[in-house]
Amino acid sequence: MNEELKPLISRILASHRSMFGNSLYNLPINDNDAAKTLHLAPYALLSHGLGKDPLFTYGNQTALRLFELTWEEMLLTPSRASAESGNQKTREEFMQNVIKNSYAKRYSGVRISSVGKKFKIIDASVWNILGKGGAIIGQAAAFMKWEDI
Numbered sequence: 001m002n003e004e005l006k007p008l009i010s011r012i013l014a015s016h017r018s019m020f021g022n023s024l025y026n027l028p029i030n031d032n033d034a035a036k037t038l039h040l041a042p043y044a045l046l047s048h049g050l051g052k053d054p055l056f057t058y059g060n061q062t063a064l065r066l067f068e069l070t071w072e073e074m075l076l077t078p079s080r081a082s083a084e085s086g087n088q089k090t091r092e093e094f095m096q097n098v099i100k101n102s103y104a105k106r107y108s109g110v111r112i113s114s115v116g117k118k119f120k121i122i123d124a125s126v127w128n129i130l131g132k133g134g135a136i137i138g139q140a141a142a143f144m145k146w147e148d149i
Contacts, residue, residue, distance in 0.1 A: 005035065005058065006035055008047065008057060008058055008129075009034065009035045009038060009058070010035075011129050011130065011131065011132075011137065012024075012045070012047055012058070012129055012140045013027065013034055014130070015127055015128060015129045015130045015140070016125075016127055016140070016142075018130065019102050019103040019127045019128070020103065020105075020125065020127070024038075024045075024125075024142055025041070025043060025142070025144070038060050039060050039061060040060070040061055041060055041061075041062060042062060042144070043062060043142060043143060043144040044059075044060065044062045044063040044066055044121075044141075044142065044143050044144075044146070045058070045059070045060045045062075045063060045140065045141070045142045046058060046059045046060075046063045046079075046082075046140065046141050046142075047059075047129060047138050047139065047140040047141075048079035048138055048139055049137070049138045050136065050137065050138055050139075053078045053080065054078065054079050054138070055075065055076065055077060055078055055079065056074045056075060056077050056078075056079050057075070057138060058140075059071075059074045066111075066113065066119060066146065067082065067111075067113050067114055068113040068114045068115050068117065069113075069114050073114065077114070080092065081112075081114075082111045082112065083109070083110070083111060083112065084110070084112050084118075087109075087110065090109075091109070094107070094109075094126075095126075095139060098126050098127065098128060098139060099128060099136060099139070102127065102128050103125065103126060103127035103128065104124075104125070104126045104127075105123075105125055106123050106124075106125075107121070107123070107124040107125070107126055107141075108120060108121060108122050108123065108124065109121055109124075110149060117148070118148070118149040119146050119147060119148050119149055120146060120147050120149055121141075121143045121145075121146050122143065122145040122146060122147065123143060123144070123145055124141050124142065124143035125141065125142050125143070126139060126140070126141045127139065127140055127141075
């Protein structure tokens, strides 16, 4: 696990605990153990930063496999690319609502891999990632279920 990622993962997990009142999929409280567990988890976890066209900032092995990206490719990919071009506006509106409401539960939607393979994410949790001062520094999503389309 890259040491540079530990602060981001710590913020993702702390923000999840703050928004939902529990740990993400019963992860260990110790963030060092959680970082290792997240990397190899059977569920997908992704995050992106903020800005006009935010890039992904994290994707665990399951997310990398689903989106058919390498780690390096993930970090160069705008998160909007996870939706087909015709669905990007709807996705953006949803993400803006998450910014306003802090989180969303049970989200389902169609996504697309880097090579055009479609899949539906089911019952995703999406939340704002908060910095130490409480400012929003990004957003994260986790989902345990998906189906190929």
